[in-house]
Amino acid sequence: GQNIDQPTEMTATEGAIVQINCTYQTSGFNGLFWYQQHAGEAPTFLSYNVLDGLEEKGRFSSFLSRSKGYSYLLLKELQMKDSASYLCASLNRDDKIIFGKGTRLHILP
Amino acid sequence: EAGVAQSPRYKIIEKRQSVAFWCNPISGHATLYWYQQILGQGPKLLIQFQNNGVVDDSQLPKDRFSAERLKGVDSTLKIQPAKLEDSAVYLCASRRGGGGRSSYNEQFFGPGTRLTVL
DSSP states (O other): OEEEEOOSEEEEETTOOEEEEEEEEETTEEEEEEEEEOTTSOOEEEEEEOSSEEEEETTEEEEEETTTTEEEEEEOSOOGGGOEEEEEEEEETTOOEEEOOOEEEEEEO | OOOOEEEOSEEEEOTTOOEEEEEEOOTTOOEEEEEEEOTTSOOEEEEEEETTEEEEOTTSOTTTEEEEOGGGSOEEEEESSOOGGGOEEEEEEEEOOSSSSHHHHOEEEOOOEEEEEO
């Protein structure tokens, strides 16, 4: 089966760095996604990791450790527009994508 | 390329009524997903199609929900009869798949249909 865990809410300050953690248990694991979702909108793709390590994309980076069943999304130089929910999702070899409950990130000025 | 299309965007019905949602995925995307997202929660997978075949529908309440993907392109999701707890956003997503490149694995979402059951 597939199970995803991530914190429900986090708060950070504009200009700071925040790390959102995600742990997963997935049979036939084939990759880990991070999505951003603003209120009232559909999720938008941020990253996909299938190999161990850190992938950087501008202000956002995503890390994966397959042996630990662990990933994190790192957001640098936080901006007010980064206030959103961040969804961790795992992909298995049957192309099934299961989402966690999401982490609501609040950015304070 | 055009994105995933969904209609209607909003629907209000009374309990025990029926409703249907339509999704047109990105051209060439073999895998299509329907998710239910209740306010404040992550998307919950209802059903997954590979072309016109069902891959997973273990979380679909089959006594009231049905879905089909005729000809492996468009898909419809139906609820009959609706209950109050079906109030949610119904998201359709598609994915090219096939492994390898990140771009093949990215899942694209439509704008969703917001259903309110009174």
